[in-house]
Amino acid sequence: MRRHSLPMSSAPAAPATGAPRSDWxxxxxxxxxxxxxxxxxxxxxxxxxxxxxxxxxxxxxxxxxxxxxxxxxxxxxxxxxxxxxxxxxxxxxxxxxxxxxxxxxxxxxxxxxxxxxxxxxxxxxxxxxxxxxxxxxxxxxxxxxxxxxxxxxxxxxxxxxxxxxxxxxxxxxxxxxxxxxxFDGWFAAITLTALVLYIGFTVTVTEWRTHFRRAMNEQDSKANTKAVDALINYETVKYFGNEAFEQARYDENLRQLERASVKSQTSLSLLNLGQSLIISAAVVLLVWRATVGVVAGTMTLGDLVLVNALMIQLYIPLNFLGVIYRExxxxxxxxxxxxxxxxxxxxVADAPGAPPLATHGAAVRFEGVRFGYDREREILHGIDFEIPAGKTVAVVGPSGSGKSTLARLLYRFYDVDAGRILIDGQDIRQVTQKSLRAAIGIVPQDTVLFNDTVEYNIAYGRPGAGRAEVEAAAQAAHIHRFITSTPRGYDTMVGERGLKLSGGEKQRVAIARTLLKNPPLLIFDEATSALDSANERAIQEELKSAARNKTALVIAHRLSTVADAHQILVMEHGRIVERGTHAELLERGGRYAEMWRLQQAGEEEPA
Known part of the structure; x- marks a missing residue:
C-alpha cells in the first residue's frame, strides 16, 4: 500500500464547537x-x-x-x-x-x-x-x-x-x-404574570435539561458509530472471533445512552408538571375572578365562558413552548x-479574471517547485523537469519521496510555495481551475467508483456521452467483453466504492473513463501497483495505448513498467537525484540501477 506524505496539523483549526455562539x-x-x-x-x-x-x-x-x-x-x-x-x-x-x-x-x-x-x-x-x-x-x-x-x-x-x-x-x-x-385590570395582570412565569420557567428548565439531551445524542452517535464500524469490518470481527468484544463495546454505550435518556425523560416530566401548575393556577384565578363578577352582577355567564375559552385557547400552544424552544x-x-x-x-482560488487554459500539445514544465503540506516541513525541494508535448516522463522512487505530490500540484489541489508549474507556457495559477482539470486525465492507484452502474461510471469522464461513445471507450480499455458477459451488461451496479468489481476490472473502468474524457495530458499514478503480474502486463499495454500521442506523467513503483519512458526521474526525499532513459540510468550504475537490481532479484526469487 502506498504511503502519502500528508499534513498532520497544517490547516487552520476549525472553530471550537464549545465557543460561545451568537444566535443573532x-x-x-x-x-x-x-x-x-x-x-x-x-x-x-x-x-x-x-x-x-x-x-x-x-x-x-x-x-x-x-x-x-x-x-x-x-x-x-x-x-x-x-x-x-x-x-x-x-x-x-x-x-x-x-x-x-x-x-x-x-x-x-x-x-x-x-x-x-x-x-x-x-x-x-x-x-x-x-x-x-x-x-x-x-x-x-x-x-x-x-x-x-x-x-x-x-x-x-x-x-x-x-x-x-x-x-x-x-x-x-x-x-x-x-x-x-x-374587564378590570386584574384579568390582564393575572394573564400577563402567568405568561411571564410560564415562559421564564420553560426557558430555564429547558436550558438546564439541554445537557441531558446533548449527552443522550452523543451516546446515541457513539453507539451507532461502533455498531456500523463492527458491521463494516464484519470479516475482521469473524477472523478474530471478537463478537463478544464488539457486543460489550456496543452495550457500554447503550448503557450510558439508557442513563442519559432516563434523566432526559425525568427532566421533561418536571418541565411538563411545572407548566401545568402555572397554567392551572392562572386559569383557577381567572375563573374565580369571573365567578365573583357574575355573582356580583358585573359580569354575565357569557363573560365567564369567554375568559375560560380565551385561557384554554391561549395556553394550548404554550404547552409546546419547551419543545419548540429546544428545537x-x-x-x-x-x-x-x-x-x-x-x-x-x-x-486554492482562481485569480481574478483568470482566462481558461489554452492547450496546444500540453507540454508541462516544473520550475524550481518547492512545497510542503506543513509550512514547517517541506516535501519538495526545488523540483525542475519538463515533459515535452506528446512525450512520457516517469517518476520513480521510494514511498514518501514526493512522487504523488507532483500529481496533486499539477491538478492544483494545492498551490506551490515557491517556483511555478507551466502547461504550454501558462502558469497554472493564472488560469481557471475548471479548464486546467478539463485538460488532465488521471488513472489512480486506488480507483474509487460511484455506487451506480458501469455505464454511469465510465460516462462520468464526459457527462452526457451516449451509449455508443461509452462502449467505444470500454472496447479501447478492453473491458467491453467483460461488461457484456454480465447479466445486466452496462446496467450492472458496481457497489459501494466499486467493491463488486475486481482490482483489474476497476482499473479498466478508470482507463475507459479517462479515454472517454480524452484530455491532452494524462497522469498514471501507480496505476498497476496493486495488481498481480498478469493483470499488470495487460493493463500496462492499455495504458501505453491510451498515452500514445499524448503528454503523460507516469508515477510508478515497479521500474519494469516505465522502462520505455522517454525520460525517467528518480526522486528521493523530495529531490530529483537522477534523470535519463532506462538504458542511461542502468549504465550510470547509480540509485536507479540499484533499485532495478533489487526488484529483478525479488521477481526472480519466487520462480
Missing part, C-alpha cells in the same frame, strides 16, 4: 435569504394575523351565544332569532381561521423550502470548491450530516417562527388587550455549523 449572528446570516421573499413573507404574516383575529373572535361569539340563551323568565324575545345569527358568525369565524391558516401556509411553505434548497446547494458547491487539505482533515460523513441538519434546521426554524412563535405572540397580545378592554436552539446550532462551512476559506 446566525439569524443575520439567514436574513438576506428571507429578504428576497419579503413580500410573500409579509403577506403570509398578514394572513397569520387575520387567522388569530378570527380565532380570538370565536370566544367572543360564544359569549354572545351564551348571553343570548340566558333569558330571564317572561322575556318576550324569541330564543332562536339572535342565536341563529351568532351561530352563523361562529361557523364563519371557524372557517376563516382554517382558511387564513392554509393561505399562510400556501404562501410561506414554498419560501422555507426554497431557502433551505438554496443554502444547501451553496454549501455543497462551496464544499466542492474547497481544497483537498480540507477534505482530508474532515470526516465526510460528519460534513454531509452538518449540511443535512443545517438545511433541515432552516426549514424548522422558519416554520416554527411563522407557524408557532409568531401566532402565539399575536394571540397573547390580542387576548391581553381584549381582557384589559372588557429552535438546536436549529440555531445546526445552522451555525452549516454557515461555518460556507465561511470556510478557499485555500
Amino acid at each position: 449572528a446566525t439569524l443575520r446570516k439567514l436574513a438576506p435569504y428571507v429578504w428576497q421573499w419579503r413580500w410573500r413573507v409579509l403577506l403570509a404574516l398578514a394572513f397569520l394575523v387575520a387567522a388569530k383575529v378570527a380565532n380570538v373572535g370565536v370566544p367572543l361569539v360564544l359569549k354572545g351565544l351564551v348571553d343570548a340563551l340566558d333569558l330571564k323568565p317572561g322575556d318576550p324575545r324569541t330564543a332562536l332569532v339572535v342565536p341563529v345569527a351568532l351561530l352563523l358568525a361562529y361557523g364563519a369565524l371557524r372557517v376563516s381561521v382554517t382558511l387564513f391558516t392554509e393561505l399562510r401556509e400556501f404562501l410561506f411553505y414554498p419560501v422555507a423550502a426554497r431557502i433551505a434548497r438554496r443554502v444547501s446547494l451553496e454549501a455543497f458547491e462551496h464544499l466542492l470548491s474547497l481544497s483537498l487539505r480540507f477534505h482530508l482533515e474532515r470526516q465526510t460523513g460528519g460534513v454531509s450530516r452538518d449540511i443535512e441538519r443545517g438545511s433541515r434546521s432552516i426549514h424548522s426554524l422558519l416554520n416554527y417562527t411563522i407557524y408557532t412563535i409568531a401566532p402565539t405572540l399575536v394571540e397573547m397580545t390580542l387576548v391581553i388587550a381584549l381582557l384589559s378592554a372588557k 429552535i436552539k438546536q436549529s440555531m446550532i445546526d445552522m451555525e455549523k452549516m454557515f461555518l462551512l460556507l465561511g470556510e476559506h478557499r485555500e
Whole structure:
C-alpha cells in the first residue's frame, strides 16, 4: 500500500464547537435569504394575523351565544332569532381561521423550502470548491450530516417562527388587550404574570435539561458509530472471533445512552408538571375572578365562558413552548455549523479574471517547485523537469519521496510555495481551475467508483456521452467483453466504492473513463501497483495505448513498467537525484540501477 506524505496539523483549526455562539449572528446570516421573499413573507404574516383575529373572535361569539340563551323568565324575545345569527358568525369565524391558516401556509411553505434548497446547494458547491487539505482533515460523513441538519434546521426554524412563535405572540397580545378592554385590570395582570412565569420557567428548565439531551445524542452517535464500524469490518470481527468484544463495546454505550435518556425523560416530566401548575393556577384565578363578577352582577355567564375559552385557547400552544424552544436552539446550532462551512476559506482560488487554459500539445514544465503540506516541513525541494508535448516522463522512487505530490500540484489541489508549474507556457495559477482539470486525465492507484452502474461510471469522464461513445471507450480499455458477459451488461451496479468489481476490472473502468474524457495530458499514478503480474502486463499495454500521442506523467513503483519512458526521474526525499532513459540510468550504475537490481532479484526469487 502506498504511503502519502500528508499534513498532520497544517490547516487552520476549525472553530471550537464549545465557543460561545451568537444566535443573532446566525439569524443575520439567514436574513438576506428571507429578504428576497419579503413580500410573500409579509403577506403570509398578514394572513397569520387575520387567522388569530378570527380565532380570538370565536370566544367572543360564544359569549354572545351564551348571553343570548340566558333569558330571564317572561322575556318576550324569541330564543332562536339572535342565536341563529351568532351561530352563523361562529361557523364563519371557524372557517376563516382554517382558511387564513392554509393561505399562510400556501404562501410561506414554498419560501422555507426554497431557502433551505438554496443554502444547501451553496454549501455543497462551496464544499466542492474547497481544497483537498480540507477534505482530508474532515470526516465526510460528519460534513454531509452538518449540511443535512443545517438545511433541515432552516426549514424548522422558519416554520416554527411563522407557524408557532409568531401566532402565539399575536394571540397573547390580542387576548391581553381584549381582557384589559372588557374587564378590570386584574384579568390582564393575572394573564400577563402567568405568561411571564410560564415562559421564564420553560426557558430555564429547558436550558438546564439541554445537557441531558446533548449527552443522550452523543451516546446515541457513539453507539451507532461502533455498531456500523463492527458491521463494516464484519470479516475482521469473524477472523478474530471478537463478537463478544464488539457486543460489550456496543452495550457500554447503550448503557450510558439508557442513563442519559432516563434523566432526559425525568427532566421533561418536571418541565411538563411545572407548566401545568402555572397554567392551572392562572386559569383557577381567572375563573374565580369571573365567578365573583357574575355573582356580583358585573359580569354575565357569557363573560365567564369567554375568559375560560380565551385561557384554554391561549395556553394550548404554550404547552409546546419547551419543545419548540429546544428545537429552535438546536436549529440555531445546526445552522451555525452549516454557515461555518460556507465561511470556510478557499485555500486554492482562481485569480481574478483568470482566462481558461489554452492547450496546444500540453507540454508541462516544473520550475524550481518547492512545497510542503506543513509550512514547517517541506516535501519538495526545488523540483525542475519538463515533459515535452506528446512525450512520457516517469517518476520513480521510494514511498514518501514526493512522487504523488507532483500529481496533486499539477491538478492544483494545492498551490506551490515557491517556483511555478507551466502547461504550454501558462502558469497554472493564472488560469481557471475548471479548464486546467478539463485538460488532465488521471488513472489512480486506488480507483474509487460511484455506487451506480458501469455505464454511469465510465460516462462520468464526459457527462452526457451516449451509449455508443461509452462502449467505444470500454472496447479501447478492453473491458467491453467483460461488461457484456454480465447479466445486466452496462446496467450492472458496481457497489459501494466499486467493491463488486475486481482490482483489474476497476482499473479498466478508470482507463475507459479517462479515454472517454480524452484530455491532452494524462497522469498514471501507480496505476498497476496493486495488481498481480498478469493483470499488470495487460493493463500496462492499455495504458501505453491510451498515452500514445499524448503528454503523460507516469508515477510508478515497479521500474519494469516505465522502462520505455522517454525520460525517467528518480526522486528521493523530495529531490530529483537522477534523470535519463532506462538504458542511461542502468549504465550510470547509480540509485536507479540499484533499485532495478533489487526488484529483478525479488521477481526472480519466487520462480
